[in-house]
Amino acid sequence: MELDEKASWNQKYSEGSHGSLEPDPFLVSAYDEFLFGTTPGLALDVAGGVGRHSIWLAQRGWRVKLLDISEVGIRQAEENAKRTGTASSIAAEISNLNTAQDLGREQYDLVVVFFFLQRQLFPALFDAIKPGGILIYKTYTTEQKNFSGGPSHPMFLLEPNELLRAFSALRVLRYHETIQEKGVAELVARK
Numbered sequence: 533m534e535l536d537e538k539a540s541w542n543q544k545y546s547e548g549s550h551g552s553l554e555p556d557p558f559l560v561s562a563y564d565e566f567l568f569g570t571t572p573g574l575a576l577d578v579a580g581g582v583g584r585h586s587i588w589l590a591q592r593g594w595r596v597k598l599l600d601i602s603e604v605g606i607r608q609a610e611e612n613a614k615r616t617g618t619a620s621s622i623a624a625e626i627s628n629l630n631t632a633q634d635l636g637r638e639q640y641d642l643v644v645v646f647f648f649l650q651r652q653l654f655p656a657l658f659d660a661i662k663p664g665g666i667l668i669y670k671t672y673t674t675e676q677k678n679f680s681g682g683p684s685h686p687m688f689l690l691e692p693n694e695l696l697r698a699f700s701a702l703r704v705l706r707y708h709e710t711i712q713e714k715g716v717a718e719l720v721a722r723k
Contacts, residue, residue, distance in 0.1 A: 537630065538601050545582065545604040553612060555588040556646050562668045562720045563592075566705055573641030576660060579629055579648035583609030583622065590618035594642065599627040599635075629653055635660040645669045649688050654698045661723040667702060668720050669695060675715025682714060695719050 572593035577586045580598035582605055589596050590613070600606055606624045613619040629648065635656045643661055649671050661667055673690045676682045683689060695717045696707050702721035709717045 538603075538628075545602055545608055553582070553584045553587060553616075555585055556670060558670050558718050559585055559588065559644060559646070559668060562706065562718075566666060566720055566722075567642070573662075574639060575642040575644065576635065576640045578635075578643065578645040578653075578657070580609065580624075580644075581605045583612045583624065585644050585646060586622045586624075587612060587616050587618050589642070589644075590621035591616070594621065596622045597640075598622055598624040599629060599632075600624070601626065601628050601630070632656060638662045638665075641665045643667045643669075645671070647671050649690065651698070658699065658701065658723070661702075663723055665723050666705075666720065667699060667723070669699070670716055670718045671695070673709055673715040673717050675709075675711045677715070678711070679714050689715075690717050 575589050575594045575596045577596055577598040580586050580600050583598055586596040586598040586609065598609055603626050606626050609624045613622045630650055632653060633656055637659050639662065640660050641662055642665060643657055647670065657667065671690060672682055672688060676689055677684055692709065696704065696719065699719060699721050702723050704719065704721045706720040
């Protein structure tokens, strides 16, 4: 599956799909509510693609490690970072997050995950966050099957409250599931 997924994402990025540099509105609102005014530190952008969230965070003073399976996505993220003047703040790395089990131990002040689901990675995400650090996570739920676009395979869809349960050891600051325009779960939590 790794080669197929890598090839699929390389093709999507090569064709210009998923090329937006606009941050997800949930990142912006969660940041404004829970991180605004804090001293930027080290962030991890999981499955960060072309760097839209990494760049947005770097523009606010964060140092960011971006991980993605696609070398095409990573190359575009590096080009986007150069073009936006954030290259010195972003370290982009090719990583198969489907098999990764270690993202570091208490290294990151902030971990962001958008539209990526690998349940086996949950413990590594928890371990990677420093005490006091924040996790911002948004991805599809099983409700997405009622909409066009997005994934339909259960492997890529959260069950109701699954994300909430997965990170129950964290202090949940905000949790929301919605079915407006798409089926998603949104979580902000502090270690």
